[in-house]
Amino acid sequence: MSAASIAWTIAVLETLLAAAALLVLCLRRDRDRAELARTDPLTGLGNRRALAESADPVLAAGRGAGLLLLDLDGFKDVNDTLGHTAGDDVLVQVARLLSATVGGRGRVTRLGGDEFAVLVADPAGAQELEVLAKRLLAALAVGGFHAGTVPLDLSGSIGIALAGQDGRDLGQLLQRADVAMYAAKRARCGVLRYDAATDPHSAGGLELLGQLRQAMEDDQLVLHYQPKVSGDGARLLGFEALVRWEHPRRGLLLPAEFLPHVERTHLIHALTRWTMITALRQAATWRAQGLCTSMAVNVSAVSLDEGLLGVVEEALALARWKPQDLVLEITETAVIADPAGARRTVARLRERGVRVAVDDFGAGSTSLGHLRGLAVHELKIDRQFVAELAAHPEDEVIVSTVIALAHRLGLVVVAEGVETVAAADRLCALGCDELQGYFFARPLPAGAALAWARSEGLAQPAVVELA
Numbered sequence: 238m239s240a241a242s243i244a245w246t247i248a249v250l251e252t253l254l255a256a257a258a259l260l261v262l263c264l265r266r267d268r269d270r271a272e273l274a275r276t277d278p279l280t281g282l283g284n285r286r287a288l289a290e291s292a293d294p295v296l297a298a299g300r301g302a303g304l305l306l307l308d309l310d311g312f313k314d315v316n317d318t319l320g321h322t323a324g325d326d327v328l329v330q331v332a333r334l335l336s337a338t339v340g341g342r343g344r345v346t347r348l349g350g351d352e353f354a355v356l357v358a359d360p361a362g363a364q365e366l367e368v369l370a371k372r373l374l375a376a377l378a379v380g381g382f383h384a385g386t387v388p389l390d391l392s393g394s395i396g397i398a399l400a401g402q403d404g405r406d407l408g409q410l411l412q413r414a415d416v417a418m419y420a421a422k423r424a425r426c427g428v429l430r431y432d433a434a435t436d437p438h439s440a441g442g443l444e445l446l447g448q449l450r451q452a453m454e455d456d457q458l459v460l461h462y463q464p465k466v467s468g469d470g471a472r473l474l475g476f477e478a479l480v481r482w483e484h485p486r487r488g489l490l491l492p493a494e495f496l497p498h499v500e501r502t503h504l505i506h507a508l509t510r511w512t513m514i515t516a517l518r519q520a521a522t523w524r525a526q527g528l529c530t531s532m533a534v535n536v537s538a539v540s541l542d543e544g545l546l547g548v549v550e551e552a553l554a555l556a557r558w559k560p561q562d563l564v565l566e567i568t569e570t571a572v573i574a575d576p577a578g579a580r581r582t583v584a585r586l587r588e589r590g591v592r593v594a595v596d597d598f599g600a601g602s603t604s605l606g607h608l609r610g611l612a613v614h615e616l617k618i619d620r621q622f623v624a625e626l627a628a629h630p631e632d633e634v635i636v637s638t639v640i641a642l643a644h645r646l647g648l649v650v651v652a653e654g655v656e657t658v659a660a661a662d663r664l665c666a667l668g669c670d671e672l673q674g675y676f677f678a679r680p681l682p683a684g685a686a687l688a689w690a691r692s693e694g695l696a697q698p699a700v701v702e703l704a
């Protein structure tokens with residue numbers, strides 16, 4: 238080969254190599270661009286598109302799949318108080334923790350904000366998904382998160398949807414996991430599987446409402462009663478009535494499964510009236526049997542209006558019950574929704590001698606400031622601060638501060654969700670007036686509640702004092 242043809246061959250090879258390099262570069266850039274389009278820039282997790290790319294082939298092939306939708310509780314407060322940069326930093330920590338916990342069992346993606354999804358292909362069943370969901374929440378609970386130098390406690394709520402049973406395509410699964418997640422958030426129970434019967438958008442939810450009308454007439458609604466004891470646990474002070482539905486086909490339904498639907502209709506007023514009358518009648522019966530306590534009834538935000546006073550009068554008269562021995566538990570949300578209206582109604586209840594408690598205190602965004610001008614008697618500290626009081630020093634700071642402030646405002650402080658002897662002891666030491674929780678007793682049917690009080694030696698000899 239001549240020198241000229243060698244030079245020519247080299248030139249051609251060089252050109253070919255340069256073209257190949259260019260081609261590789263373009264391909265790589267396309268791949269990078271595609272990768273970028275399916276990556277969440279903040280956390281490096283996949284995004285909604287990545288979720289679709291993983292889910293669609295699995296669902297199209299008719300394989301089993303489960304979707305977990307996780308939303309952090311109260312994350313807005315983190316952003317609002319500590320700023321978005323700190324919030325973003327926390328989301329990165331959460332993303333890492335979720336990925337590490339899920340491991341090879343599923344794919345974690347971030348859908349936006351503080352919402353994450355986990356796709357699990359071929360799950361053994363709903364139970365495997367529930368176990369995984371609980372594992373994720375447990376990991377969050379011990380997460381050791383920091384926003385800058387501020388240590389942060391996080392919790393979340395997870396909704397579960399199972400392909401085939403709860404939805405066919407990804408859109409449907411996401412929507413249903415979302416419904417379940419909101420139900421879990423409302424019920425503050427951490428994890429819930431989608432349930433068509435309680436989905437307000439589904440025919441099942443409407444059917445449930447239709448059945449409820451009949452249920453009230455057929456005595457399918459029952460009240461369970463949970464005791465409140467003195468701070469030292471030695472005295473029974475009262476019971477709280479909690480509604481349940483003994484559904485003929487679905488078994489015992491908890492309030493979280495039907496109450497949110499009822500609250501959207503005028504049926505809630507009938508339910509409030511039924512609960513008030515039934516609870517006071519039960520209390521009067523117990524009194525005649527030697528169990529003298531007060532009775533607390535929960536009142537939904539929508540029922541906290543002028544009409545409530547008439548219902549209270551009627552129930553007091555029917556049971557010949559003294560207003561001082563009736564406690565109405567209203568939530569913070571009711572107070573925030575209509576502060577002026579709440580103040581008016583509470584003032585009239587107080588004039589009538591009825592006691593009013595603010596329930597779930599600390600769960601929403603109320604501060605003690607909202608209580609100004611609201612003539613309540615009691616503050617029930619939300620169970621999220623009580624549950625792990627002994628393990629979390631920050632919770633103890635919050636609880637002791639609330640107790641001190643409430644006492645200065647002349648309010649009785651009740652701690653709910655007391656599950657352990659350690660929490661009960663700490664609360665007693667902090668000066669909490671009343672305790673309530675599984676550690677003492679779960680909500681019990683009337684007969685079992687009386688038996689519990691008697692076995693604990695808490696049923697007093699009858700001092701029948703009628704109104």
Ligand code: C2E
Nearest residue numbers: 478479480491492512535536537654655656674675676680
């Ligand atoms: P709530 O008034 O905050 O009632 C306390 C809830 O916590 C009850 O759930 C009770 O069973 C549960 N609980 C009690 N002790 C513990 C504990 O130690 N640990 C844990 N983890 N949980 C505990 P339930 O019965 O499912 O009621 C949920 C909510 O439904 C109630 O929350 C109340 O807001 C509402 N509700 C219940 N009955 C009625 C009613 O008759 N009318 C209205 N309007 N609302 C009601």
Ligand code: CA
Nearest residue numbers: 477535566596
């Ligand atoms: Ca309550």
Ligand code: CA
Nearest residue numbers: 596597617653
């Ligand atoms: Ca509560």
